[in-house]
Amino acid sequence: MPVPDTFDAFVPSNFADLFxxxxxxxxxxxxxxRELERNVVNKFQPSYLHAQKLCSKMILNHSLRCYYFALAILQSFPSKTPSIPQISRDELIGRVYLACIxxxxxxxxxxxxxxxxxxxxTFEIHGGILAYEHLRAEYAPDLHLNNSQIADVAQSIMLHTVSFQTGLSSxxxxxxxxxxFIDVVGYDAAPPNTKERAITHDTVREIEEAFPLDGMTLRFGGQIREMLDAKPNCLVSHSISERTM
Known part of the structure; x- marks a missing residue:
């Protein structure tokens, strides 16, 4: 897979601007x-096992689809933009794996x-704190992850449903x-002239076959409605639309 050895460490938060x-x-x-990911799955197996323990099969498959979608998106991801700090490919893939899983x-x-x-x-912050505590307990004592790496993963989780229109994200x-976003709303519903620049539909379909949806959209819709009823101020309420429900 022809991808750069480094990527922009900070990129536009707006989906259209990014691509x-x-x-x-x-x-x-x-x-x-899977060839691109190298040893990341083995290196961070404790996190997979942790997610497997806490999450349903539906959520775990969703998380794995997100991870492989993200790897595919690297083909289109900004790299070596002048004046923008860079992050190595292997470092980024490791952070993405942990954030997704x-x-x-x-x-x-x-x-x-x-x-x-x-x-x-709100579930994003609750989950981000759970992830933060897990990462610190599992990897910080042996210096497998430093404070900055753990912070990036945890913050990414806390903000993963928020659609920013300006500024930069990691x-x-x-x-x-x-x-x-692509996995929850579906490829067909993702913004035209943007999704095609992020990932091909054939790649999405192959990943979905490996990690089946199993009615995720309907069940996610039910969970989202429950969250909105219980926590009207949850973060996802600021970017929710009828098509995700």
């Missing part, structure tokens, strides 16, 4: 995407998540937002 000058990427298959811990019905004192917060944060 405005990108070329339409070629189809890329799941086998190639842990991003919906806040939707967990596992007793560990329910008993946490942040349960009454590369990991924007990849999580873009991939989760």
């Amino acid at each position: 405005a000058t990108a070329d339409i990427p070629p189809y890329i298959g799941l086998t190639e995407l 842990l991003h919906d811990l806040g939707l967990s019905s596992h007793e560990e998540a329910i008993a946490h004192p942040t349960r009454d917060m 590369a990991a944060g924007m990849l999580l937002y873009a991939s989760a």
